Amino acid sequence: MTEDLFKQINYPKNPESMSDLEKKHWPRIECPDVVEAGKPFDVTVNIGVGIDHPSELAHFIEWIDLNRGDLGTTRAYLQPKYSFPRVTFRISLDQDTMLVARESCNLHGIWENKKQVRVK
Template identity: 30%
Template sequence: MKISDVIQSADWKTEKHSPVIEAPEKVKAGESFAIDLSVGKEIAHPNTTEHHIRWIKLYFKPDNSKFVYEVSTFEFNVHGESVEGANKGPIYTEPAAKATIKINSSGTLIATSYCNIHGLWESSQAITVE
């Protein structure tokens, strides 16, 4: 078995578990730009004690390389847990994050996310360096 056998993907507009990558389609070499990452943009993910997104990871795969680079990892650690019981806590994290990066070649941004019930999900977006 390979990890690719268990990673799911779907259009984030119709699936609440797919990570969303919001980044420009074209950037200038060596200039900083922001990437917004989230899960549940169109269809909200519950994010309860029982059912939540634990993390989102961002990778970059340059077109001219066979290797992928891990860019960032964002963990979401509280989901309404409390000594009083599930979903009675004072704080919940939402699965959303921002990364600012610079790239020198065109490639693909890849995001993965993990739901404690529905497992691993992925999505990607091509990005061109002008």
């Protein structure tokens, strides 16, 4: 199973009933559902749903991305033991946008989540 995780972008099979592996790796996007056009706002990407992801030399989150749909926005690189998998980005939008958060675990591959944000 672990080998397959590196061949694709991973999602929980059922977000309503996730395994512990899925809970540890699912990036949560925390931000308003509606924002003002051109006004900066915070988007926090937090890895883990009810279970913290380890930050050890042998098992850690390498980076966290926040994208506007298919367009890259920003990436934060993390170091084991010294940083934990939660990053806040400050962005602004000028139109309704699908935010896409991705994280890369050194053992369990890339995981993704999406959130639609409306602009008024």
